[in-house]
Amino acid sequence: MAPSFLFSQFMGGFTTAMFLFLIASGLSLVFGVMRVINFAHGSFYMLGAYLAWQGVQWLHPRAEAFWLAALFAALGVALLGGIVERLFFRHLYGREELYQLLFTYALVLILGDAAKFLWGTGQLSVSSPPVLAGSVEIFGTAQPLYNLFIMAVGPAIALAGWFVLNRTGVGRLVRAASYDREMLDALGANVGSIYTGMFVFSSFLAGLSGALVTPIQSIVPGMDVLIIVQAFIVVVIGGMGSFWGTFWGSVIYGQVLSFGILIFPGFSLFSVFALMAVILIVRPWGLFGRPI
Amino acid sequence: MPRGYIVALFCATGVVSMPASGAEPIKIGFPIPLSGPTAVYGEPVLKGAELAVSEINAKGGVLGRKLELLSRDSKANADEAVRLARELIIKDNVDFLAGTLTSAEAPAVSTVAKENKIVFIAPTSKSTILTDPAHIHPYIFRVSSNTDVEGLAGATLVARWKDVKTVATIAPDYAYGRDSIAAFKASLKKLRPDIQIVDEQWPKLGEPDFTAFITAQMGKKPDAVYCSLFAGDFVTFTKEATPRGYFKAIANRMVDGAEVGTTDEAQALGGDYPYGIISDSYDPVIFTGNEPPEHKKFIEDLKAFTKAKYASGWSIVGYQAIYALADGINRAGNTKSDDVAKALPGMTFDTPVGKRTFSAKSHETFAPEYWGVMVKEAAYPFAVMQNPELLPPSTETN
């Protein structure tokens, strides 16, 4: 196989990976701190996509329409996340995880239908922002500028996240919360606002990733349940609650999917779920996480 | 434990009332995707059927009874379509079934029609398994073309590119895609044994991310591509493929047999359309050449009915399905499915693009389609088909 081809396949996998990282990082953070698997994360992602489309409709044809719309979408979803956390979710922290899981699933159902009600059931799409519409040639392969942009955004968010978590006071509190909730309580930190903050930030990431995906994917009902399963796989591979784990989990997932198509074309779908199961069996805390 | 009581209560109140008088409308159940990536085709098919129903009812209906269309969103899922078809029969007591879009839905609904002995007219499903000898039954009829016809037309077009030596395929991984590629390959082998198939990609229907498929296919450096992606999948595919230079690498030598030559698809993609590819449509809508007069009227009526600026290239199949059914009922003289099922085979009916005849053997019309290069026209903000050509020239393949 030609190296340029392998490179192209790798870059394709890496783009997929960085999109998934944007989505999965929020899911992973919420799991790490709150020990909740948030099924609604996919719905937040979908809402981000719809809101971005809506924003573009409003702001069209201004050149910066896409960027403003993406910001609008991310902030809108973050706001929604905050409301959900304050009004409902905080009442479930002491309850069994079954109830927390089901609550997030109720959100999936409600938000899915709300999106259908507001934006219909058809397929919507958003064009790439003009600055990133073209592509550049790397090693004899055409790489879309927009994808390169995403490949830069992913690691940038990873680095920023790492910096905040490891080098700031807020990050210390978050890490403390994910290590030992009781200890944090004892330290007198306001766990409630940390949780709200985490949930809002996680929703922001979901909304942002939903907005950023619109130039290369169509917006359709059902994109929420499709993406959430993929995000789960990524988070499981990397280790639930581990930020870097999620990053590398995304990279692995993207490459397995990308090269899996070459090796066993019919079964790449199967291979990622099998990978998830195997990791849960041999290392439930993921490749980069630590046992809880 | 009140399980049985509520059931009993429910039964006792008798939610369903049986139709009594002859003035009752003739009910046609119509499961069709109205959400998800294929809704972009499903909606206009339904509109076409609704137009036919309103025209027929305006003329007094069939056998003095009005037609009533009961449409349901099948979500392009086989299981959902089956569930809806059974519910339409059992709960709504429909007289006939029509509709479904994909070749996952139609064969599944066909089994329901067979079991309940209810005539089912599939307007769009092309997969040969719908009416092949193993699956044919007295109640299934198909208005659309089939994958053999489509594959032959596609291979004919690919064969015209004399310098093409290698071809790759990409198709959704389900009945239609598989049958379509198989038919294309079989026809191409006869027409151009020198052409090699160098790559086959099988994304799933509704695939959200085609990147890996695109790069994998580009790696094989085909001269041309035969594609069976359609509706939302083709939109997603194109948006990822164009910036990767996919169409440039094959010099736009793609033939897509899955009706991406319709105005619907062209409008969905707008300026992102990969101009220069060849595709098909049952109805090119915008004829650059000689337009049949019936067609002109049909398009005007359709535009008025849907209040849309441009008509859809998909509505015609829904329209044809209802007219075929109405003709069949008229011929049978009653609405009993058994009699209508006997009236339809061999029956010829008029459509805005010429006459169609249900084969007596396989209950289908082998309809040719219009094919042509999709080009930019100054008058339209989307791609239109240049000089539509009816292919394959000889339609009777069985």
Add this chain to the structure above:
Amino acid sequence: MTGRRRATLASRIPWTLIVFLAAATVPWIGSRYDTFLASQIVIDALFAVSLNLLLGTTGLVSFGHVAYFGVGAYVCGILMKTYEVPFVLAFPAAGLGAALFALVSGYFCVRLQKLYFAMLTLAFSQIVWAIAYKWNDVTGGDQGLPEIPYPDLDWMSAIPGFGDLRIGDRFYLLTLVLVALSIAALRIITRSPFGRMLTTIRDNPERAAFIGLNVRAYQLAAFVVAGAFAGLAGALYGLFSRGVFADYVFWSKSAEVIIMTILGGMDYFWGPPVGALALVWLNQQITAYTEYWPFVLGAILLVLLFAFTGGIVGGIVAGFRFARYRLARRDA
């Protein structure tokens, strides 16, 4: 009196028999559509009761229970359609197949705690989905496996009064009997010492180990039994819906059966069947008015989670307790 409940008038009435007989009259007094709904309720009831052996009895939150339902549906469907195996063999084979798969997957699942358990069950069910979706030659892939033949039920014509019944009615009666037997078996299991051990594991796995229980072995046993009965429910569902499709195995279906279970009340054996009845009935009522059924379902779920944790049966029981309390106070 300790442990044994007092025999009151209400408890002497054979409620289950009455419910069973009432359900059996549906084909005669109801329409074809009523039988259709009743079949769905009965099959869902078995599926939900099998899930509740894990959820309510053993305290295992499985988010992939639909995998075993799906395996049962495919095993029965493939045997009956592709290999023309008669129903009397295909039906138990479905339970067995599902049990075997539950044994293999459960062996790994029960090693994990709580959320990880839920995730691994989800992963296994998605593996089943991916196989069902992609293995065209066997499962029919995306088109599914339509046209599974009905079991041979002509013998029913010999029974007086059964001659006029449609095939769907006959299949409903067969389903009703099979489901009743399965639920009875699950009832016996739940009330047995084995069932009691499962409840100790639900309440406190650490303590359960220290009364001498091999907790994982018991959890695995419960997983296998629940899987087997889910498989039987799946086999019936495949026949009832005239085909088996990959979407039956998608993860969101697992969520639906969980909702069904807690809607009825997972703390009560009869909760899940009540939940199945309520959900199918609600679905039928609500979809007549609006296409936004998932929205309504989500809203129901919110009410259940925040105001009505005990589900319907829990609510009824609490109502009775309150009434009795009021009566006792008035008498005093």
Add this chain to the structure above:
Amino acid sequence: MLEVRDLRKAFAGFVAVGGVSLTVETRQIAAVIGPNGAGKSTLFNLITGHIMPDGGRVLLDGRDITGAAPHRICRMGIGRSFQRTNIFARLSVFENVQAAFLAHRGRGANFWARSEDFYRDETAGLLASIGLDAHADAIAGTLSYGNQKQLELGIALASDPEVLLLDEPTAGMSATETRETMQLLRRIAGERGLTLLFTEHDMEVVFTIAAKIAVLHQGHLLAEGTPAEMRSDPEVRRVYLGEH
């Protein structure tokens, strides 16, 4: 006879139990005392198989039970209570004890009979002996704290243990409750011929009923002997009994 030989366990470098050896004779009542974090609970968890030791051995009547699974150790004749009450909160008191009988006597695999019909008399008798007969039908989770502790004892006794390990059996109880509980324990241990090993903070209790006392400090055994010996041991007095 319960023997612990050179048992060791460290968590991520922190030595919780560092080479403890201890022998409790058959029918002896022994206490392990020590400040919080001395390693008492870890020691118990090592003995009962809840934690795998890094080294050392646990012998029950000369039989090596080191590292066996908790349910096996329970079946070999070691019963225990936990520091935080550990009962089956949603079952009735009766069912709690009955479940322990079922499990211990190998009836747990019976899936066809009605569980209610098993061991009714034994359960009633045991509840009477621990003074919980009045609460038999109550849901365990609704009991008072003291009663829950009693119930935990009942569950442990249903396994018919030779050796009973009690982790702070009187924690959180009033002075009266504590006295009653310890009397109950002494009586039951005598009736059943139990070997008893317990941890306790209340020194008065320890010195009145224990025949042997072991003092743990920072994971190490500081001293062991009769109550009288411990009282006079200067090292024990210094680090633990708070005298300088």
